Each structure stands twice: as C-alpha cells, then as structure tokens.
Amino acid sequence: MVGTLFVGFFALLVLGVPIAIALGVASLTALYFGSHVPFLILPQKIFNGVNSFPFMAIPLFLLAGNIMAEAKISDKLVGLASLLVGKYPGGLAHMTTGASAFFGAISGSAPATTAAIGSIMIPSMVKRGYSKSYSAAVVAASGALGLIIPPSLTMVVFGVIAGASIGDMFICGILPGVLLAMAIIGLNYIIARKKGFAREETLRGRDMGKVLKDSILAMFMPLIILGGIYSGAFTATESAAVACLYGVLIGMFVYRTLKIRSLYTILKSTAENSALIMFLMGTANLFGFIITAEQVPQHLAELMLGFTSNQTVIMLIVLVMLLVIGTFLDNVAALVLFVPTMIGVIDAMHINVVYFGVFTIIALAVGQFTPPVGLNLFIACNIAGEKFEVIVKDIIPYLLIYVVMLVIFAFVPEILTLFI
Numbered sequence: 426m427v428g429t430l431f432v433g434f435f436a437l438l439v440l441g442v443p444i445a446i447a448l449g450v451a452s453l454t455a456l457y458f459g460s461h462v463p464f465l466i467l468p469q470k471i472f473n474g475v476n477s478f479p480f481m482a483i484p485l486f487l488l489a490g491n492i493m494a495e496a497k498i499s500d501k502l503v504g505l506a507s508l509l510v511g512k513y514p515g516g517l518a519h520m521t522t523g524a525s526a527f528f529g530a531i532s533g534s535a536p537a538t539t540a541a542i543g544s545i546m547i548p549s550m551v552k553r554g555y556s557k558s559y560s561a562a563v564v565a566a567s568g569a570l571g572l573i574i575p576p577s578l579t580m581v582v583f584g585v586i587a588g589a590s591i592g593d594m595f596i597c598g599i600l601p602g603v604l605l606a607m608a609i610i611g612l613n614y615i616i617a618r619k620k621g622f623a624r625e626e627t628l629r630g631r632d633m634g635k636v637l638k639d640s641i642l643a644m645f646m647p648l649i650i651l652g653g654i655y656s657g658a659f660t661a662t663e664s665a666a667v668a669c670l671y672g673v674l675i676g677m678f679v680y681r682t683l684k685i686r687s688l689y690t691i692l693k694s695t696a697e698n699s700a701l702i703m704f705l706m707g708t709a710n711l712f713g714f715i716i717t718a719e720q721v722p723q724h725l726a727e728l729m730l731g732f733t734s735n736q737t738v739i740m741l742i743v744l745v746m747l748l749v750i751g752t753f754l755d756n757v758a759a760l761v762l763f764v765p766t767m768i769g770v771i772d773a774m775h776i777n778v779v780y781f782g783v784f785t786i787i788a789l790a791v792g793q794f795t796p797p798v799g800l801n802l803f804i805a806c807n808i809a810g811e812k813f814e815v816i817v818k819d820i821i822p823y824l825l826i827y828v829v830m831l832v833i834f835a836f837v838p839e840i841l842t843l844f845i
Contacts, residue, residue, distance in 0.1 A: 427455075427715075427716070427719045427721060429451075429454060429455045429458050430451055430452065430454075430700040430712070430715055430716070431451075433450065433451035433455065434447055434448065434451035434712075437450060437451060444705065444754070444755070444758045445701065445704045445705040445708050445709075445758075446708070447711045448705070448708040448709055448711070449471075449708035449711065449712075450555045450733075451712070452467075452696040452708065452712050452714075452715055453467065455715055459466055466711075466714070467711060468537065470707075470710050470711040470714050470773040471707035471708060471710065471711055472707070472709060474706050474707040474708070474709060474710025474711065475706050475707050475710075475786075476833040477585055477694055478662060479581065479584065479585045479591060479661065479662055480581075480585055480703070480706065481662045481665075482581045482591070482661055482664075482665040483578060483581060483582070483694070483699060483702055483703070484695055484699035484741060485662070485665030485666050485668070485669055485698055486533050486576060486578045486581065486665045486668070487534075487578065487695045487698055488665075488669050488691065488692070488695040489530035489531075489532075489533075489646075489665060489668035489669045489671075489672050490531065490533055490534050490537055490578075491537075491691045491694055491695055491811065492669060492672035492673060492676060492683065492691060493531045493532060493643070493646070493672050493676070494532060494540075494541050495529075495676070495682075495683055495687050495690075495691055496539055496672065496675070496676030496680055496682045496683040497680070497682045498528065498531060498541075498643045498676075498680070501636075501640045501643050501680070502524045502528050502531075502542075502640055502643060502644075503524045503542070503545055505522060505523070505524070505527060505636060505637070505640035505644070506519070506520040506521075506523030506524040506527065507520075508636050508637070509523055510522075510523050510610060513614060513617075514614060514617040514618055514622055515613045515614055515616065515617020515618075515622040516622075517546065517550045517553055517555065517622075518550070518555070518559075518563050518613040518616070518617060518622065518803060519576070519610050519613050519614070520546065521542060521546040521550070521560075521563050521564055521567050522563065522570075522606055522609045522610050522613060523610070524542050524545075524546070524566040524792065525538050525539075525542045525564070525567035525568055525570050525571065525606075525608070526567070526570050526574055526603075526606040527600065527640075527643075527644065528541055528542055528571065529568075529571030529572070529574040529577075529602075530574045530575065530576070530602075530644070530646075530647040531646055531647060532571055533571060533575075533576050533577045533578040533579075534571050534572070534574075534578060535568050535569050535570075535571040535572045535756075535790060535793045535801055536568070536571075536800050536801060537571060537799070538568040538570065538571030538691075538791070539564055539565060539567075539568030539571070539793075539800075539801045539804045539805060540804050542564060542567070542568065543561070543564040543565075543568070543805050543808045543809075545803065546560070546563075546564060546785070546809055547560045547561060547564055547680075547805070547808045549831060550563075551809070553622075554622070555622065556819075557809040557810065557811040557812050557815075558806075558809070558815045558816045558818065558819045559616075559800075559819045560809055561805035561806055561808070561809040561811055561816045561819075562794075562805070562816055562819035562823060563609075563613065564801075564805045564808070564809075565659050565793070565794040565799065565801040565802045565804070565805040565816070565820060565821075565823075566609060566794050566801075566820060566823035566824075566827075567606075567609060568793065568794070568801045568804075568805075569790040569791065569793045569794055569801060569827070570602060570605060570606055570609075570790075572786055572787075572789070572790040572793065573598055573601060573602045573605060573786060573787055573790055574598060574599070574602035574603075574606075574650070574754060575594070575595035575596070575599060575602070575647065575650075575651065576595055576599040576647060576650050576661075576664070576665075576668070577594075577595070577598060577786065579756055579757065579760065579786050579789070580594040580595060580598060580782065580783075580786060581594075581661065582702075582706075582757055582760055582761075583649055583760055583764060583782045583786060584661075584782070586760060586761060586764045587764050587778055587781075587782060588710055588778070589767060589778045589779050589782050590779065591661040592654040592655060592661055592779055592844045593779045594779055594782055594783060595651055595654065595661070596651065596655065596844045596845065597780070597783050597842055597843075597844055597845060598783055598786070599844070600840060600841070600843055600844070601787060601834065601840060601841055602828075604830065604840070605787070605827065607827075608826050608830055609823065609826060612823065612826050616822070637654045642675050642679055643675070644703050645671070646668055646671050646672065648697060649664075649667060649668070649671060650665075650667065659731070662832075663772055664796045696800070699845070703758060703760065705757060705758060708759060709758075709761030709762065712756055712761075712762070713765040714762070715727065716766060717765065721766060721780055729742065730770075730773055730774070731771050732773075736774055736775075736776055736809040736838075737835055737836055739770065740776070740781075740784065740835040740838075741832070742830055743767065743781075743782075743784070743785070743788075744828075744832070744835060746763070746789035747759070747785060747789055747792075748764070748788060748791060748792070748795070748828070749790075750762075750763060750789070750792070751788065751789045751791055751793075751795060752791075752792055752795050752796070752797065752799075753794020753797070754792070755800075756786070756789040756790070756792065756793070759789050759792070760785070763785070764785070767781075777842055779839070779841075779842060779845060780838050780841045780842045783841045784831070784834055784838075784841060787827070787830075787831060787834070788831055789826065790827075791827045791828070791829040791831075794820055794823070794824070795820075795824060796813075796817050797816070802816060802817075802820065
C-alpha cells in the first residue's frame with residue numbers, strides 16, 4: 426500500500442496536480458487497492474486534520490500579515506533599517522536585509538516579505554548602481570527570514586503537526602533569525618567592498634526622530650504577541666487575533682494608510698489562502714494516517730539508527746533531505762509530508778522536538794530561493810524585470826551562507842534551544 430501511495434502521489438505531482446488534491450487522490454487510491462479499511466475513514470481523517478484549536482491561528486496570522494502589508498508598514502521598516510545599517514558600504518543591501526527581518530517579524534511569510542520589501546528596495550538599488558540580478562538575489566534571500574523570525578505561520582503548522590509548543594517555537598526562532606540576518610549583512614558587506622557599492626546618508630536630528638516614531642509602533646506587534654504568550658495573557662491562537670486588531674488600529678488611525686474599502690480585498694485573500702492551507706492539512710492527515718498505519722516512521726527510524734546513532738549525523742542527513750524537498754515543495758506541503766514521517770526518528774534519538782522544528786523551518790526556508798521552484802526568486806525576478814537564470818548566479822553565495830549556518834546549528838543545537 427505504501428508503494429501505491431507514494432508512486433501515485435509523485436506521479437500526480439509530475440502531472441501538475443495541486444499538492445492537496447494529489448495527497449487526497451493518492452491516499453484514496455492506496456486505500457482502494459491496498460487496504461480493507463472502509464472509505465468512511467476518508468472524511469473522518471480529513472475532518473480530524475483541521476479540527477484543532479491552534480489551527481485557528483493560521484487564518485488569523487495570515488490576516489494580520491495582509492493587514493500590515495496593506496497598511497504599507499514596510500515603508501516605515503525600511504526607514505528603521507536605514508537608520509541602523511545604511512551607513513555601511515552596500516547600505517541599500519543591508520537595509521533590504523534589515524527591513525526583511527523586521528517585516529518578517531510582522532508578516533510571518535517569506536513571499537509577502539519578499540514582495541513588500543522588494544517593491545521598495547529593488548528600484549532604489551538599481552537606481553544607485555546595483556545590478557538587477559544582485560538586487561533581486563538580496564531581496565529573495567533576505568525574504569526567507571519571514572519564515573524564520575517569529576511569529577511565523579510555518580511554526581504554527583509545525584507545532585500542530587508535531588505536538589510541539591508554538592510559544593517555545595516562537596521564542597527559539599529569535600536567535601537563529603537574528604544570526605542569519607547578521608550573516609547575510611556580513612556577506613552583503615563583503616560583496617559591497619568588492620564591487621564598490623556606496624554608503625547611504627546617515628539620518629540625524631529630526632529625521633532620525635521621525636523614523637523612530639514611525640517604526641516603533643509597527644515593531645510593537647511581535648513584542649505584544651511574544652510578550653502576551655509568555656506572560657500567560659493569551660495563547661498563541663489568541664495572540665493572532667490580538668495582532669489583527671492591533672494592525673487595524675495602527676493602520677487606520679495612526680498611519681492612516683489602511684482604508685475601509687481595502688478590508689474586503691484583505692479578507693477575501695485571507696479566506697482563499699486559509700482554505701487552501703486547511704484543505705492541504707486535511708488531506709495530509711489522511712496521507713499521514715496511512716503512513717503511520719503502515720509503520721513507515723518506525724521502519725525509517727530503524728534504518729537510520731542502524732546507520733548511525735549520532736544526533737549530529739542524523740541532523741546532517743535531515744538537512745540534506747530538507748534541502749532537496751524544499752527545492753520542489755512549498756514549505757507547508759513539505760512539513761505535512763516530512764514531519765509525520767520523521768517524528769519516529771526524532772523520538773528514538775531523543776532529539777528535542779522544538780530544536781528539530783526550528784531547524785526544519787530554517788532548512789525549508791532555503792527552498793524559498795533555491796531553483797527550480799523558489800517562490801521568492803520568481804517574485805524578485807518579476808519586480809526586477811530580470812531573467813530567472815541570470816539571478817541564480819548571484820543567489821549562490823546566499824544559499825551557501827544559509828547552509829553554513831545550518832551546519833553550525835546541527836553541531837551546536839544549543840543555539841536553537843537557548844531560551845527554553
């Protein structure tokens with residue numbers, strides 16, 4: 426039955442069938458040909474796959490990100506990034522990474538971060554003499570921080586699938602997110618010195634005060650969410666609702682960039698994306714039920730443990746698997762396929778599930794700017810008006826810096842669990 430399941434699933438993917446439908450059809454086919462389980466299990470498992478209170482956070486975090494994007498919060502965050510890192514050589518590249526880190530802490534989405542920051546920074550970088558391909562590469566690589574820096578939608582999905590604490594996932598994502606942002610800025614600096622990119626003017630006096638005033642309210646949102654969760658004021662799910670309310674209030678009454686007529690578009694987009702994710706989670710639960718029933722996680726655990734019992738080696742193997750999976754699957758789809766399969770290995774090796782979760786999300790974030798599917802790359806290409814194959818050359822150093830950081834995290838797991 427497992428052979429039918431996986432052959433059917435990958436055959437449908439090759440034919441271009443949406444992954445949620447491919448999961449459902451492959452599961453149905455496997456049940457029909459390889460099992461005497463009644464088909465009544467199909468709607469039950471799909472329903473159980475979405476019948477979870479923490480999943481309410483998914484549409485709410487999507488809504489919060491859409492509200493903040495529509496409110497043009499990215500403009501304010503670019504100004505804050507300019508204040509902090511714009512004075513160094515390659516200032517615009519540093520500003521792009523810094524603004525992406527800040528916006529990622531608000532949107533929780535890599536594509537949203539890439540689109541919001543790229544639409545502002547790519548034209549500015551090109552005007553200042555940066556090549557279109559390099560500008561797009563910086564934006565695509567920096568946009569991946571949106572998946573890593575909490576609050577992150579992907580962390581919510583992982584937490585529900587693996588039974589991990591979403592609050593712990595959020596708090597443990599802060600340090601690696603900051604370290605990755607610093608590593609990217611360091612790479613930007615090296616490239617800027619080599620190519621002779623200019624510094625940007627340093628803001629002073631009244632201008633500095635205006636930037637701080639404009640950006641500080643936007644940066645309160647992740648602080649409210651994380652502070653509320655860890656103070657016990659509200660759960661991770663409730664924090665998403667608080668984020669939505671906060672976004673509407675500052676967007677409409679403080680920045681005055683969010684209009685009532687925009688709310689319909691925001692709600693419509695959120696509903697569509699939420700429906701897609703929820704349907705995916707439902708069919709993935711059915712797929713996972715078959716995998717578990719056939720003891721695939723246990724067999725995989727036995728196979729890997731027969732090869733090595735070293736946790737670091739296991740995580741390096743996991744890294745290779747995730748880098749490959751991330752090149753052709755969306756991060757949410759990759760999670761719902763990969764995590765149930767690997768959870769047996771993680772339990773057998775006594776690897777901290779939160780550490781595994783943060784590590785997995787960072788590795789899958791690399792897929793956002795890795796050919797051939799990398800969504801961030803396509804978004805950056807469209808904004809820059811540059812060919813995909815041209816940008817790939819400039820993205821390689823950023824790909825390597827992410828991989829190097831992941832290898833460090835594999836050897837020093839304490840970095841990802843420092844705050845729990």
